[in-house]
Amino acid sequence: MKRAPVSLQSETKLIFELSRQGRIGMDLPPTPDHLPDPDLPADLIRNSPLRLPEVSENVAVRHYVNLSTRNHHIDKDFYPLGSCTMKYNPKINDELAAHVGFAALSPLQSVATTQGALQMIHDLSQALLEVTGMDDITLQPAAGAQGEFTALLMFRAYHIKKEGTPRKRIIIPDSAHGTNPASIVIAGYDVTQLPSDTSGLMDIEALRANLSNDVAGLMITNPNTLGLFESHIKEIIDLVHSVGGLVYMDGANLNALMGIARPGDMGFDACHMNLHKTFSTPHGGGGPGSGPVAVKKHLAPFLPIPVIKSENGKYDIEWDRADSIGSVHSYFGNFGMLVRALAYIRSMGGDGLKAISENAIINANYLRKKLSPTYKLHCDRPCMHEVVLSGNNQKAKGVRTTDIAKRLLDYGIHPPTVYFPLIVPECLMIEPTESESRETLDEFVEVMLKIDQEAGENPEILKTAPHNTPIRRLDEAGAARNLNIRYFKDK
Numbered sequence: 001m002k003r004a005p006v007s008l009q010s011e012t013k014l015i016f017e018l019s020r021q022g023r024i025g026m027d028l029p030p031t032p033d034h035l036p037d038p039d040l041p042a043d044l045i046r047n048s049p050l051r052l053p054e055v056s057e058n059v060a061v062r063h064y065v066n067l068s069t070r071n072h073h074i075d076k077d078f079y080p081l082g083s084c085t086m087k088y089n090p091k092i093n094d095e096l097a098a099h100v101g102f103a104a105l106s107p108l109q110s111v112a113t114t115q116g117a118l119q120m121i122h123d124l125s126q127a128l129l130e131v132t133g134m135d136d137i138t139l140q141p142a143a144g145a146q147g148e149f150t151a152l153l154m155f156r157a158y159h160i161k162k163e164g165t166p167r168k169r170i171i172i173p174d175s176a177h178g179t180n181p182a183s184i185v186i187a188g189y190d191v192t193q194l195p196s197d198t199s200g201l202m203d204i205e206a207l208r209a210n211l212s213n214d215v216a217g218l219m220i221t222n223p224n225t226l227g228l229f230e231s232h233i234k235e236i237i238d239l240v241h242s243v244g245g246l247v248y249m250d251g252a253n254l255n256a257l258m259g260i261a262r263p264g265d266m267g268f269d270a271c272h273m274n275l276h277k278t279f280s281t282p283h284g285g286g287g288p289g290s291g292p293v294a295v296k297k298h299l300a301p302f303l304p305i306p307v308i309k310s311e312n313g314k315y316d317i318e319w320d321r322a323d324s325i326g327s328v329h330s331y332f333g334n335f336g337m338l339v340r341a342l343a344y345i346r347s348m349g350g351d352g353l354k355a356i357s358e359n360a361i362i363n364a365n366y367l368r369k370k371l372s373p374t375y376k377l378h379c380d381r382p383c384m385h386e387v388v389l390s391g392n393n394q395k396a397k398g399v400r401t402t403d404i405a406k407r408l409l410d411y412g413i414h415p416p417t418v419y420f421p422l423i424v425p426e427c428l429m430i431e432p433t434e435s436e437s438r439e440t441l442d443e444f445v446e447v448m449l450k451i452d453q454e455a456g457e458n459p460e461i462l463k464t465a466p467h468n469t470p471i472r473r474l475d476e477a478g479a480a481r482n483l484n485i486r487y488f489k490d491k
């Protein structure tokens with residue numbers, strides 16, 4: 001096996017501890033003569049220097065390179081985190097987003113001086129509308145979850161305008177991503193959760209039985225969180241429409257559909273997409289992300305403001321929309337993410353986007369075939385971009401899915417998503433993405449089979465894993481709830 005455990009136990013010092021008075025890593029250029037002295041109010045002028053670490057360039061570079069190896073990231077190794085789509089982020093995206101013409105712009109500049117940025121936003125909007133088959137779009141939401149919330153506010157506004165009341169309930173399947181019920185509640189609706197049928201799809205009879213004219217809508221992920229395509233989607237959408245409800249596609253998994261099927265053609269009224277999943281912008285650390293929402297014509301009046309107007313090759317910003325739900329983020333959202341997404345779309349082209357989805361599906365099914373004789377398959381049918389397995393066979397040997405996940409870290413691989421979707425016992429949700437080679441997939445399979453063998457021969461090595469990471473098993477809830485990232489000099 002190529003992957004050998006690598007010990008990373010050596011201490012990394014904090015950059016402040018490396019600081020030595022007078023060491024300098026860079027020279028700032030002199031202020032150009034044509035810039036006037038800033039006329040700052042006295043109380044805004046600093047009267048003591050900012051306390052920054054003083055280090056040479058090589059010490060700074062080594063420090064950050066070392067730090068970057070102490071955690072797992074997509075530039076370091078395979079990261080098959082199901083549902084989160086840790087696909088490789090091409091470096092050209094970053095180069096373009098850092099271009100001074102984009103990076104140094106302010107949204108407060110005049111429309112006349114920001115035509116290029118407005119065109120970029122407009123072009124990205126058009127490209128996303130083409131991929132989704134929808135009529136109009138907002139790029140404002142900063143995450144998929146915020147996109148869901150934004151669309152639900154539009155559903156409310158739509159029903160209030162049409163019927164004078166927002167209606168009461170939103171239906172979701174029990175395989176829904178956790179953000180769906182959270183968005184529903186925050187938007188002021190009640191959640192009705194329906195069971196999935198035995199094939200892992202939405203139970204149409206349960207849907208029929210739960211439909212009435214207090215239903216504002218249905219939220220459904222397609223492909224769903226079991227990695228399966230909801231094959232009765234047209235029937236589902238027609239049923240909800242028949243009681244006046246709206247249908248929302250959680251389009252977080254659009255990376256399985258590009259160039260193959262479009263939510264707009266399926267009949268959805270709205271969908272969000274996660275630029276940080278489908279369109280290769282960075283994902284993680286809580287943002288900045290981007291979750292644009294695309295809608296059909298009848299929801300367009302309710303889109304957040306501002307919106308971009310284009311006329312005769314000139315772009316303008318429109319703030320005046322009587323029925324808009326307002327703003328959910330300043331201006332057009334996380335602008336740098338938008339540049340990256342358009343760079344990706346343009347560099348791939350239409351055929352390239354289709355090939356991405358096809359390869360994502362092929363890679364997931366390759367792992368399904370290779371791993372399912374050893375790890376129990378939840379639904380025995382072809383999957384889309386991710387495959388959902390269960391660690392129940394390994395549980396019978398005395399280890400849990402969490403132990404498998406921790407042991408993977410010893411082999412230098414990030415674990416898949418575990419224990420989600422909640423309806424799968426000992427769940428392992430694996431999303432290889434299209435950007436991984438067959439060699440990487442084969443290595444992953446080899447490691448997974450080795451871990452299964454270890455579970456039988458030496459379960460203790462799994463139960464006490466990870467052994468080779470800078471920090472061993474964490475109190476994960478504590479680390480998330482009591483996060484402390486401040487540096488205290490005197491501590």
Ligand SMILES: Cc1ncc(COP(=O)(O)O)c(C=O)c1O
Nearest residue numbers: 083084143144145177179250252
């Ligand atoms: C199916 C699904 N819905 C919603 C979301 C939420 O997106 P975000 O993390 O950008 O809020 C995700 C995130 O991975 C997802 O996989």
